[in-house]
């Protein structure tokens with residue numbers, strides 16, 4: 001079995017409270033051997049390419065420090081100010097600066113130079129996400145003929161939006177140095193395929209893209225959670241304690257929960273407005289329900305994130321100010337992160353999981369909410385149609401998050417849903433969450449990569 005080199009912006013092996021992605025990548029690394037390479041998250045005065053190796057829980061990690069300029073232009077710049085908004089359909093927020101594009105390219109060249117000596121001839125190389133689009137092409141230029149795969153965790157935008165990016169075609173062409181490109185859903189895969197066909201003149205048949213003598217396999221590969229571990233976590237003392245605390249503090253009211261990084265893609269503003277609409281439409285229900293929104297701040301260096309934070313504070317304050325009573329507050333808005341077992345207890349205590357991103361590559365909170373439910377008395381998942389998860393979760397109440405009326409109707413439908421229907425929907429959702437878990441995802445991708453015929457690589 002080939003070793004595997006995992007390359008991602010950040011490396012998160014080891015530690016007790018890992019997310020599913022780190023669990024799955026660590027498992028693949030333990031099984032096959034290899035290295036997990038990426039940025040340390042640290043700054044250095046001048047880039048040296050010195051690698052810091054660590055071994056934790058049977059996984060070797062290799063990290064490098066970056067210069068301030070790289071961090072500003074590559075990470076805070078091109079990745080988070082240009083690509084992230086553009087790929088979430090927000091060209092109004094995307095910033096197009098040559099310095100960002102240049103810094104992104106430079107950082108990727110530095111990653112390629114640094115990781116190159118770690119690669120052995122038969123290794124599989126698996127590159128993760130939008131921080132690293134050009135890395136495969138950079139490795140090819142350094143003589144790497146290994147099988148290299150790329151997985152995109154976020155959506156792929158429509159062609160006409162992507163064309164607003166000055167270097168769009170070069171960026172996409174650089175992706176065709178990979179042997180396998182994985183997407184969270186058919187929708188993102190097809191959107192990429194359209195671009196490659198219409199803008200680059202590629203030919204596509206049976207999810208194989210042919211271009212310039214190369215064949216690139218496009219793979220529909222939805223990521224999941226570590227479902228078994230999540231179910232077990234709901235039975236831990238801390239999850240049970242949290243569940244009890246939440247039920248006590250709800251005091252007989254039904255709880256609706258939202259859990260998201262504080263990001264404009266998550267549709268938090270629209271969620272608050274949809275919930276407000278529900279309260280306005282059904283004044284008699286007001287004190288029977290409340291919304292708990294947990295949203296830890298992220299990417300605080302980027303202005304658009306400061307802005308969304310202010311907007312949400314204003315909106316939560318306005319709704320609470322207008323509708324609260326001395327014994328009831330409609331929205332509990334919390335800006336903290338919590339350990340995963342605490343989240344599991346919160347999910348389980350909530351009658352509704354309200355997941356309304358405007359765009360989301362997948363959305364794992366939807367899957368975690370399902371996995372945490374009590375099979376005898378499960379809650380209802382309300383899910384945006386514009387998430388990758390919606391393709392796999394037709395038994396959720398699917399909504400258009402832009403429509404406050406649809407969100408309000410779905411809240412009403414969920415709160416009035418009889419137990420047998422809740423159980424039926426939950427069972428169908430849970431089957432999917434258990435079958436298509438994060439280990440399934442990682443096996444599917446690595447098998448596809450291992451199956452690539454080496455002759456493809458000779459044309460690289």
Ligand code: ADQ
Nearest residue numbers: 153223259260261294296336337338360361362363364365
């Ligand atoms: P994210 O945009 O970060 O991920 P998501 O898939 O929902 O979105 O994952 C967030 C994770 O952070 C979940 O595991 C959640 O439990 C955790 N989290 C959120 N709020 C938290 C809090 N307050 N405390 C503790 N943990 C919290 C990107 C893409 C997604 C894609 C994933 C994986 O944007 O579309 O599903 O990668 O590919």
